[in-house]
Amino acid sequence: MVNANHLQDETLLYPMDALVLAASDAIDATLVSFDDELRDHGAERPQDLI
Numbered sequence: 001m002v003n004a005n006h007l008q009d010e011t012l013l014y015p016m017d018a019l020v021l022a023a024s025d026a027i028d029a030t031l032v033s034f035d036d037e038l039r040d041h042g043a044e045r046p047q048d049l050i
Helices: 002-011 015-026 036-040
Strands: none
Touching (some): 002 015, 015 036
């Protein structure tokens, strides 16, 4: 939660997007999303991983 809060403060992402990004970062997972904002901050496009 703390990391998500810092991320949201720094990037002005929606709180839920910040939570999703922080959670994927915490477990060192690749986040895959169609969402442009998430991809702008580290998520990967699904077609790039197939």
